[in-house]
Amino acid sequence: MRQYTEDELVERLREPSTVQNAFAQVVNMYSERLYWQIRKMVLSHDDANDLLQNTFMKAWMNIEYFRGDAKLSTWLYKIAINECITFLNRQRASHQVSMNDADVFLLEKLKSDEYFDGDELQLKLQKAIVRLPDKQRLVFNMKYYDEMKYDDMSEILGTSVGALKASYHHAVKKIEEFLAKEV
């Protein structure tokens, strides 16, 4: 299958005759990136798999409304992040966890997750990360794990670069303090 650029893909997504093939390529291009973004938020592989499917299904159902003002990747990231936040809110409601409390319930799943290879230190780091508010956690994951540029993050999250830098700096500080206490 010929690899198209993002602009070419967007054009092909607009045509009824090529939309299916173009979308298959979109899934191929972005599924792994989106998977890791989701996985680091929800921790469990099974949950990440469900949310990734939801993300692409939503994208497919709304593909005709994608105007091309933003990048296709930005649009997909936004859908994925919305899916994560919605999922986490539902999980908090079912575990009766308030918005201000940590998503410690996620760690319970992680301990028994066969697709988590981290040691005790990694587990402590995840414990620190789940204590961050959702948006700050997203910023931290995007910068720390994916080394995403602040400009790209700004497009996805709709936050200024300055605010993102401050958010990341505070997230690092909180995590280091937590890890220092835990050790």
Added chain:
Amino acid sequence: MNTLEELKGKNPFRMPEGYIEDFTRNMIDQLPKKTFEEPAKISWKDRILPWVYLAAAIAGLGLFFNVLNRNGESKSTAKDNYILSSEAPDRAASDDTEEADDYLDYLETQYTNYLLAEELGKLE
């Protein structure tokens, strides 16, 4: 070196073998078919008829108001005529009375002259 620096670049998570490759195939199979409707062809009749109906409606309204106005005018003319005719009989009746009075005066004068003439004839 702190923990964050120590762990940077290390991903503790993994995915099942062949997950991403299978994901793409499975995802495409799951997607519902997109139906694209052909835009309906609009005939010249469909373009023109609404305007014809609008013109007919406006003409009909115009005619309706025209008829209403005419009825209004004829009623006011009849009313004027009625006013005129109700005044006229009064004037005719007063004329007749005057004439009658004049005639009576004339008759009285004639009779008086006749009686006077008779009296005068007796005296001669």
